[in-house]
Amino acid sequence: xxxxxxxxxxxxxxxxxxxxxxxxxxxxxxxxxxxxxxxxxxxxxxxxxxxxxxxxxxxxxxxxxxxxxxxxxxxxxxxxxxxxxxxxxxxxxxxxxxxxxxxxxxxxxxxxxxxxxxxxxxxxxxxxxxxxxxxxxxxxxxxxxxxxxxxxxxxxxxxxxxxxxxxxxxxxxxxxxxxxxxxxxxxxxxxxxxxxxxxxxxxxxxxxxxxxxxxxxxxxxxxxxxxxxxxxxxxxxxxxxxxxxxxxxxxxxxxxxxxxxxxxxxxxxxxxxxxxxxxxxxxxxxxxxxxxxxxxxxxxxxxxxxxxxxx
Amino acid sequence: xxxxxxxxxxxxxxxxxxxxxxxxxxxxxxxxxxxxxxxxxxxxxxxxxxxxxxxxxxxxxxxxxxxxxxxxxxxxxxxxxxxxxxxxxxxxxxxxxxxxxxxxxxxxxxxxxxxxxxxxxxxxxxxxxxxxxxxxxxxxxxxxxxxxxxxxxxxxxxxxxxxxxxxxxxxxxxxxxxxxxxxxxxxxxxxxxxxxxxxxxxxxxxxxxxxxxxxxxxxxxxxx
Numbered sequence: 001x002x003x004x005x006x007x008x009x010x011x012x013x014x015x016x017x018x019x020x021x022x023x024x025x026x027x028x029x030x031x032x033x034x035x036x037x038x039x040x041x042x043x044x045x046x047x048x049x050x051x052x053x054x055x056x057x058x059x060x061x062x063x064x065x066x067x068x069x070x071x072x073x074x075x076x077x078x079x080x081x082x083x084x085x086x087x088x089x090x091x092x093x094x095x096x097x098x099x100x101x102x103x104x105x106x107x108x109x110x111x112x113x114x115x116x117x118x119x120x121x122x123x124x125x126x127x128x129x130x131x132x133x134x135x136x137x138x139x140x141x142x143x144x145x146x147x148x149x150x151x152x153x154x155x156x157x158x159x160x161x162x163x164x165x166x167x168x169x170x171x172x173x174x175x176x177x178x179x180x181x182x183x184x185x186x187x188x189x190x191x192x193x194x195x196x197x198x199x200x201x202x203x204x205x206x207x208x209x210x211x212x213x214x215x216x217x218x219x220x221x222x223x224x225x226x227x228x229x230x231x232x233x234x235x236x237x238x239x240x241x242x243x244x245x246x247x248x249x250x251x252x253x254x255x256x257x258x259x260x261x262x263x264x265x266x267x268x269x270x271x272x273x274x275x276x277x278x279x280x281x282x283x284x285x286x287x288x289x290x291x292x293x294x295x296x297x298x299x300x301x302x303x304x305x306x307x308x309x310x311x
Numbered sequence: 312x313x314x315x316x317x318x319x320x321x322x323x324x325x326x327x328x329x330x331x332x333x334x335x336x337x338x339x340x341x342x343x344x345x346x347x348x349x350x351x352x353x354x355x356x357x358x359x360x361x362x363x364x365x366x367x368x369x370x371x372x373x374x375x376x377x378x379x380x381x382x383x384x385x386x387x388x389x390x391x392x393x394x395x396x397x398x399x400x401x402x403x404x405x406x407x408x409x410x411x412x413x414x415x416x417x418x419x420x421x422x423x424x425x426x427x428x429x430x431x432x433x434x435x436x437x438x439x440x441x442x443x444x445x446x447x448x449x450x451x452x453x454x455x456x457x458x459x460x461x462x463x464x465x466x467x468x469x470x471x472x473x474x475x476x477x478x479x480x481x482x483x484x485x486x487x488x489x490x491x492x493x494x495x496x497x498x499x500x501x502x503x504x505x506x507x508x509x510x511x512x513x514x515x516x517x518x519x520x521x522x523x524x525x526x527x528x529x530x531x532x533x534x535x
Contacts, residue, residue: 202508209388212512221360222487227344228335228357229515236516252393252523259342263520270387270396278391280516 049102060114101130129162144177163195184237328405333465361515363458367495373437374450386431394526398535400429
């Protein structure tokens with residue numbers, strides 16, 4: 001099977017939302033979204049929230065990386081940023097407060113063969129309680145083709161009190177694809193209990209499962225704050241690097257292991273040139289420091305592999 | 312199918328080497344994050360709903376007859392910490408040896424031949440349950456129970472707890488064990504349609520971190 005055969009590349013989903021029928025529902029007030037493009041009209045329909053799918057597609061034209069598709073939708077406003085070296089860069093700018101309960105949000109990013117792309121977000125993503133306690137969904141789908149390189153480095157996701165968010169990040173890598181992915185989750189703003197955050201990260205390489213991790217934090221997830229899962233920590237994250245020149249036989253490394261400053265471990269994944277940093281920390285700043293330290297170790301492990309891997 | 316086969320498989324005296332592993336409990340006790348009955352319960356429940364749910368899904372899928380090597384790959388993707396992977400494979404190897412002696416079958420022989428370095432324990436558990444004529448829910452229940460009972464039993468030795476307290480804890484969370492086993496079995500029933508991605512992948516950062524911490528220690532009572 002080739003890596004490009006299963007990229008989530010072409011499915012032309014309808015842009016945005018459509019209000020559905022709902023004659024049995026009482027009229028409700030519109031959710032508090034400042035922009036109205038994708039919000040239902042709030043009359044004779046349930047508070048279904050925003051349905052939006054934004055898309056980025058990068059390719060390589062033989063000389064350089066191009067970004068022929070940049071489709072903003074709903075809360076996602078996409079912007080071309082200044083390239084760094086040969087790497088094209090795209091920023092995701094939140095154009096409204098999202099995700100709120102009831103929202104159905106998706107972001108599709110494809111780096112076609114030989115493309116070099118970095119996608120970042122301008123600010124933290126804030127999961128908020130919507131007009132109902134209905135869950136919001138946020139699905140990120142990343143596809144990286146043969147010889148292509150993708151950096152997905154969003155700012156943290158913050159789960160706030162009363163919110164329910166089901167997030168997924170699904171990555172399809174071609175056998176020679178390169179990936180640098182960082183995910184950070186903050187459970188509650190300062191001194192606030194979090195909502196419920198369900199976050200699943202699924203990475204397949206050449207069609208085979210490489211990493212599958214499903215975290216559930218916040219009430220009513222059982223024992224999420226106990227000594228087997230997060231303990232007292234409220235910031236957690238992962239950094240995943242896949243690069244053909246990483247040596248998978250590397251020994252695991254405890255980067256930090258102190259309840260006061262956090263815990264982080266760097267491990268090789270089986271059957272692939274991939275390294276993973278898993279970190280938990282008392283504060284967002286400490287979490288980022290642990291992940292940055294992990295990245296420094298990864299870059300040292302890949303010494304000279306690719307300068308452009310640096311975010 | 313024979314219900315008593317489930318008792319044989321789930322019996323702590325079944326010679327599969329589980330007694331040598333604490334499921335992260337020794338490291339948790341060493342760091343004082345588990346130090347009394349309440350923190351013991353929180354640890355065991357946390358492990359049940361994360362590693363236990365994931366193991367129960369793999370066991371149910373193997374007991375339903377899905378390809379154990381495919382499930383072994385799915386287990387690898389769900390077990391990023393090398394120390395935890397190594398423990399799961401060692402336990403799988405030991406269980407497979409005991410299972411082949413107890414319920415001889417060409418399927419188990421083939422499994423042993425195709426992965427001499429061992430298959431993840433929950434996959435072996437499911438394949439064994441199938442050979443013994445048990446249902447996927449039985450295998451899931453066995454895996455879910457073991458995920459909490461292993462560390463609870465180890466805690467008795469590590470903390471000097473009253474064994475009755477540990478047993479009372481397991482009785483108290485028996486309903487949760489059943490819930491986890493049912494959820495895992497439901498997920499396993501979707502593997503045919505949706506692939507191994509349908510199986511639970513519940514993760515626990517601290518189990519991975521303390522697993523590596525424990526493996527790096529030179530003096531230890533339990534292998535994991």
